[in-house]
Amino acid sequence: MKILVLGGDGYLGWPTALHLSAAGHDVAVADNFARRGYDYEMGVDSLIPIEPLQTRVNTWYQLTGKRIGMYIGDLCDADFTYRTVGDFAPEAIVHYAEQRAAPYSMVDRKHAVYTQTNNVVGNLNVLYAIAEINPDIHLVKLGTMGEYGTPNIDIEEGWLEIQHKGRTDRVLFPKRPGSFYHLSKVHDSHNIEFACRIWGIRATDLNQGVVYGQQTPETAADDRLATRYDYDAVFGTMLNRFVIQSVIGLPLTVYGNGSQTRGLIDIRDTVRCIQLACENPAARGEFRVFNQMTQAMSVQQVAETIAAASPEAVTIEHVDNPRVELEDHYYNVVYTGLADLGLEAHLLSDTLIDSLFEITKRYAHRVRPEAMLPTIQWRKTSSIISN
Amino acid sequence: MKILVLGGDGYLGWPTALHLSAAGHDVAVADNFARRGYDYEMGVDSLIPIEPLQTRVNTWYQLTGKRIGMYIGDLCDADFTYRTVGDFAPEAIVHYAEQRAAPYSMVDRKHAVYTQTNNVVGNLNVLYAIAEINPDIHLVKLGTMGEYGTPNIDIEEGWLEIQHKGRTDRVLFPKRPGSFYHLSKVHDSHNIEFACRIWGIRATDLNQGVVYGQQTPETAADDRLATRYDYDAVFGTMLNRFVIQSVIGLPLTVYGNGSQTRGLIDIRDTVRCIQLACENPAARGEFRVFNQMTQAMSVQQVAETIAAASPEAVTIEHVDNPRVELEDHYYNVVYTGLADLGLEAHLLSDTLIDSLFEITKRYAHRVRPEAMLPTIQWRKTSSIISN
Numbered sequence: 057m058k059i060l061v062l063g064g065d066g067y068l069g070w071p072t073a074l075h076l077s078a079a080g081h082d083v084a085v086a087d088n089f090a091r092r093g094y095d096y097e098m099g100v101d102s103l104i105p106i107e108p109l110q111t112r113v114n115t116w117y118q119l120t121g122k123r124i125g126m127y128i129g130d131l132c133d134a135d136f137t138y139r140t141v142g143d144f145a146p147e148a149i150v151h152y153a154e155q156r157a158a159p160y161s162m163v164d165r166k167h168a169v170y171t172q173t174n175n176v177v178g179n180l181n182v183l184y185a186i187a188e189i190n191p192d193i194h195l196v197k198l199g200t201m202g203e204y205g206t207p208n209i210d211i212e213e214g215w216l217e218i219q220h221k222g223r224t225d226r227v228l229f230p231k232r233p234g235s236f237y238h239l240s241k242v243h244d245s246h247n248i249e250f251a252c253r254i255w256g257i258r259a260t261d262l263n264q265g266v267v268y269g270q271q272t273p274e275t276a277a278d279d280r281l282a283t284r285y286d287y288d289a290v291f292g293t294m295l296n297r298f299v300i301q302s303v304i305g306l307p308l309t310v311y312g313n314g315s316q317t318r319g320l321i322d323i324r325d326t327v328r329c330i331q332l333a334c335e336n337p338a339a340r341g342e343f344r345v346f347n348q349m350t351q352a353m354s355v356q357q358v359a360e361t362i363a364a365a366s367p368e369a370v371t372i373e374h375v376d377n378p379r380v381e382l383e384d385h386y387y388n389v390v391y392t393g394l395a396d397l398g399l400e401a402h403l404l405s406d407t408l409i410d411s412l413f414e415i416t417k418r419y420a421h422r423v424r425p426e427a428m429l430p431t432i433q434w435r436k437t438s439s440i441i442s443n
Numbered sequence: 444m445k446i447l448v449l450g451g452d453g454y455l456g457w458p459t460a461l462h463l464s465a466a467g468h469d470v471a472v473a474d475n476f477a478r479r480g481y482d483y484e485m486g487v488d489s490l491i492p493i494e495p496l497q498t499r500v501n502t503w504y505q506l507t508g509k510r511i512g513m514y515i516g517d518l519c520d521a522d523f524t525y526r527t528v529g530d531f532a533p534e535a536i537v538h539y540a541e542q543r544a545a546p547y548s549m550v551d552r553k554h555a556v557y558t559q560t561n562n563v564v565g566n567l568n569v570l571y572a573i574a575e576i577n578p579d580i581h582l583v584k585l586g587t588m589g590e591y592g593t594p595n596i597d598i599e600e601g602w603l604e605i606q607h608k609g610r611t612d613r614v615l616f617p618k619r620p621g622s623f624y625h626l627s628k629v630h631d632s633h634n635i636e637f638a639c640r641i642w643g644i645r646a647t648d649l650n651q652g653v654v655y656g657q658q659t660p661e662t663a664a665d666d667r668l669a670t671r672y673d674y675d676a677v678f679g680t681m682l683n684r685f686v687i688q689s690v691i692g693l694p695l696t697v698y699g700n701g702s703q704t705r706g707l708i709d710i711r712d713t714v715r716c717i718q719l720a721c722e723n724p725a726a727r728g729e730f731r732v733f734n735q736m737t738q739a740m741s742v743q744q745v746a747e748t749i750a751a752a753s754p755e756a757v758t759i760e761h762v763d764n765p766r767v768e769l770e771d772h773y774y775n776v777v778y779t780g781l782a783d784l785g786l787e788a789h790l791l792s793d794t795l796i797d798s799l800f801e802i803t804k805r806y807a808h809r810v811r812p813e814a815m816l817p818t819i820q821w822r823k824t825s826s827i828i829s830n
Contacts, residue, residue: 165571184552208612225595230614243630
């Protein structure tokens with residue numbers, strides 16, 4: 057298949073592009089390098105050095121003889137979006153190309169407006185490009201489990217069979233997310249469902265849990281193919297951050313009492329989920345939703361798992377929760393759709409954690425420890441982004 | 444109370460400002476005249492001539508001795524929004540200042556992106572201005588009944604008590620709207636609920652039905668105080684448009700079989716609802732939702748009501764439905780919240796229709812009949828905006 061990966065230079069976009077290419081698909085990536093730009097703003101960098109996109113693509117070609125196309129530009133620029141979709145003529149578009157950090161969206165008004173504008177407008181442009189250029193293209197859109205929030209009922213896969221006052225309906229699962237970033241993806245989901253309904257396009261919305269891990273078989277083949285690894289309090293997801301804290305001898309910083317529960321997924325399963333979604337497209341007019349996670353753990357459980365696996369003595373420190381979120385809440389998620397398509401999950405294991413310890417140790421000298429302390433307060437309207 | 448009416452130059456914003464001023468409140472309006480600008484783009488004009496905002500405000504002062512403050516600018520310009528809120532220091536902000544026509548948002552990609560950006564960013568700026576300047580300000584936000592779509596269950600007021608697999612929760616009512624405009628207000632509602640949750644601000648979201656009528660006691664006091672009356676297929680709401688079609692001897696154009704049912708409200712009840720919401724504010728941290736309508740009728744029933752009341756012989760013509768929407772659907776809406784606060788509804792009556800016939804006859808020579816034919820097709824990604 058011809059598959060276009062939007063945001064193909066990012067933490068997950070790049071490994072996804074390699075995985076799809078390795079699986080025999082004809083892949084192109086599009087990126088505006090916004091993610092690399094946020095690093096300058098925050099004064100941090102990927103723990104593991106990453107090469108320019110051009111070097112990555114050339115390395116992959118040298119190693120495998122497989123070409124990955126490159127489109128450099130911004131999806132909010134509709135001309136770029138239309139030109140890219142028209143030129144590459146994909147059968148599926150994997151859309152990672154959004155600002156993806158909840159804390160970044162909560163810095164202040166400008167960051168909230170940027171996040172929602174960038175994500176919603178970019179996604180609208182993609183929807184229109186598909187509808188106008190080739191409505192048969194399958195949109196595989198990355199959403200987040202955070203769209204749902206933490207309802208007191210089971211979280212179904214996007215839709216909910218509902219009974220109310222003796223009547224029934226199938227409705228979009230009600231969402232109550234926890235940041236302006238998560239809200240931007242709720243907005244996207246509503247816009248995509250509508251586009252499927254009026255134009256008959258096909259879409260899969262993947263509500264992904266917190267991703268951990270850094271290597272896939274493809275990225276591990278050469279240092280120059282490495283994907284980024286974020287440890288800072290803004291873009292670093294919790295498990296990845298805990299690993300680095302343990303390696304450099306800092307306490308693992310758990311927000312609040314740590315009872316907040318999250319869906320998790322191994323990076324190797326992420327790329328496999330995308331492949332499964334692409335190879336088993338939604339029907340025309342269908343808005344299909346999968347919950348892309350393989351297990352649920354509380355933040356405290358994740359910290360304890362890392363602490364137990366660490367070769368060093370590790371302490372866990374509870375810091376004031378900078379977010380506004382429920383602790384001690386109900387959390388039970390249905391996530392059978394991708395398993396039904398063939399996903400065989402890698403559950404969090406000592407092996408994975410060991411390999412993470414190893415690679416983070418190698419680059420531990422690159423850590424700026426103060427960047428791991430949370431500075432962005434949900435209850436405030438304006439925070440300083442970095443220490 | 445000090446009340447700031449955003450979009451105070453518009454069809455409902457202006458009568459609301461007058462009504463609140465007449466009721467003894469200290470009122471200011473803000474507007475960027477975007478609505479007047481759309482007229483140039485479409486080559487139409489309000490059926491009933493309207494004066495510049497400055498003339499309106501001066502006339503009101505001459506008649507009543509009451510001052511209405513004026514702020515000219517765009518809410519998407521955060522400096523303007525902050526300056527206005529800071530300078531006027533309102534206790535309540537009534538927010539009408541959004542692009543409000545479903546067909547306009549469906550013209551093409553640019554109009555969809557404009558509508559969502561304008562509405563979502565303007566509203567985000569208002570939320571931040573409230574949170575930063577005075578979180579005690581009560582936001583009274585105009586939403587639309589169209590946010591809900593037409594679910595097969597009763598439509599509650601914004602929230603839904605839900606039972607699922609033996610558990611219960613109170614969730615935001617699931618929404619499945621029918622245009623990029625309606626979606627923009629769904630996005631707003633989600634953003635506002637979140638702002639209430641994290642910053643403890645207070646908000647009332649008013650999901651309003653289709654408004655009909657042109658006069659309130661205040662606007663009727665002087666021709667120079669008239670509010671706009673739109674008859675075109677883009678901004679003209681159905682009942683108002685039917686009245687004009689009957690007056691100028693054209694068939695009433697019903698989309699599809701006309702079984703689509705909508706909530707309706709008299710313009711005199713709109714302004715009263717806003718007053719009630721302002722004078723009975725939501726609690727700090729509360730996201731309160733009312734369904735602002737007083738009766739439900741199908742499009743066919745509305746057309747038949749106008750035809751029966753018309754002194755002329757009137758025919759009803761069914762045209763291909765340019766929208767993608769359900770016909771012959773279930774529609775049962777709860778709208779008790781505003782009645783509980785004291786709303787005494789004006790139901791659609793012969794008296795109201797007679798007065799509409801009268802005033803539209805007076806200006807019938809201003810009608811451009813071809814502007815009443817729908818040109819914007821939901822199933823297409825690009826339409827010509829005007830005949």
